Amino acid sequence: AQSVxxxxxxxxxxxxxxxxxRCNYSYGATPYLFWYVQSPGQGLQLLLKYFSGDTLVQGIxxxxxEFKRSQSSFNLRKPxxxxxxxxxxxxxxxxxxxxxxxxxxxxxxxxxxx
Amino acid sequence: DVxxxxxxxxxxxxxxxxxxxxxxxxxxxxxxxxxxxxxGLGLRLIYFSYDVKMKEKGDIPEGYSVSxxxxxxxxxxxxxxxxxxxxxxxxxxSIKLVNTExxxxxxxxxTVV
Numbered sequence: 001a002q003s004v005x006x007x008x009x010x011x012x013x014x015x016x017x018x019x020x021x022r023c024n025y026s027y028g029a030t031p032y033l034f035w036y037v038q039s040p041g042q043g044l045q046l047l048l049k050y051f052s053g054d055t056l057v058q059g060i061x062x063x064x065x066e067f068k069r070s071q072s073s074f075n076l077r078k079p080x081x082x083x084x085x086x087x088x089x090x091x092x093x094x095x096x097x098x099x100x101x102x103x104x105x106x107x108x109x110x111x112x113x114x
Numbered sequence: 115d116v117x118x119x120x121x122x123x124x125x126x127x128x129x130x131x132x133x134x135x136x137x138x139x140x141x142x143x144x145x146x147x148x149x150x151x152x153x154g155l156g157l158r159l160i161y162f163s164y165d166v167k168m169k170e171k172g173d174i175p176e177g178y179s180v181s182x183x184x185x186x187x188x189x190x191x192x193x194x195x196x197x198x199x200x201x202x203x204x205x206x207x208s209i210k211l212v213n214t215e216x217x218x219x220x221x222x223x224x225t226v227v
Contacts, residue, residue, distance in 0.1 A: 009154065034215075043118070043204060043218035044157075090156055102147075102216060103173075104156040 002027040004093050004105035012111040013081050021076040021108050023091030032094040033074040034102070035065055039087045047089075050074065061085070086112040117141070118219040120205050126225045133192040135222050137205030143217075144210060146188035148172075148180065151202040151221070160203075163188055195226045 003026045013019050025031055032051050036044040048059025055067040065076045074091060091105040121136035139146065145164050149157040149172075159172030161180040169180050177199060181189045188207075192199055202223050206216040 004156075006156075036218075041220070043220045044206075044216075045218075046215045049215065092157075102159065104149075104158070106154050106156040 002031065002093055002095055002103050004091050004103055006089075006091055006105035006108050008108045009106070010109050010111065012113060014113045015083050016080050019076075019078045019081045019085070019110065021089050021091075021110070023074045023076065023105060025072055025074065025091075025093045027072075027093060027095050029095065030069070033065075033067060034092040034094070035059065035063070035074075035076050036090045036092060036104075037061075037087050038090065038107075044090065047076070081110075081112055083112050083114070086110055118205055118207055118217050120203075120219040120222050122222050123220065124223050124225075126227060127192075127195050129196060129226055131192075131195045131226075133195045133224065133226075135190040135192075135203055135205075135224070137188045137190070137207075137219055138186050139188075139207040139217070140186065141207070141209075141217070142185065143207035144185075145208045145216075146182065147206040147208075147216065148178075148188065148190045149204045149206065150174065151204055157204060160190065192224075195224075197226050200224060200226045 005024045034049045035047040038044050047063050050057050050067045088107045088109045090107045094102045118139045147162040148160045163169045163182045179191045202221050204221045205219040208216040
């Protein structure tokens with residue numbers, strides 16, 4: 001069965017500093033990978049996705065993520081965090097051979113200090 | 115813009131009640147999903163549907179059922195609500211499974227007392 005691990009439950013970062021959120025997945029073949037963001041009181045919004053091709057993908061709001069097959073990872077990065085980036089971030093993996101189900105990680109809550 | 119609308123933001127129900135959570139999408143998407151969100155557990159798939167009157171169990175279907183009589187509407191039913199079903203419920207839709215973006219509603223926070 002496919003699974004997703006986000007090792008960091010909480011991360012606190014200063015405004016203007018860089019941010020990296022970790023995501024590790026378990027699945028035998030190439031998965032489809034997503035990062036979603038959930039602002040307080042809101043639903044989930046897609047930040048970016050990887051299906052194939054270039055392993056460095058660009059998303060909205062200045063985020064990017066890199067797919068590393070050898071490490072089974074899909075880490076999310078942002079060079080300079082803004083106060084509005086405070087939210088919960090979810091990594092998700094989908095795979096056709098796994099019944100086409102989208103599996104989410106436990107989430108990482110990001111706090112931004114002034 | 116795609117819009118996924120959940121009928122209630124907050125619900126309080128009593129143990130043993132039958133509860134209906136409604137979700138409507140306006141983009142003619144084939145696929146619809148119900149997730150449950152709990153702290154530290156992320157989102158867990160309860161049921162999904164890839165066509166009208168079609169449904170498949172997700173990872174945690176016990177205690178729930180679903181109904182999809184029309185393409186735009188997907189209902190989650192708690193046959194007899196229990197306190198361990200207190201949670202945030204999120205509905206989502208997409209044009210096809212897995213390799214396209216899912217669009218989410220704002221969620222329904224259900225409290226069972």
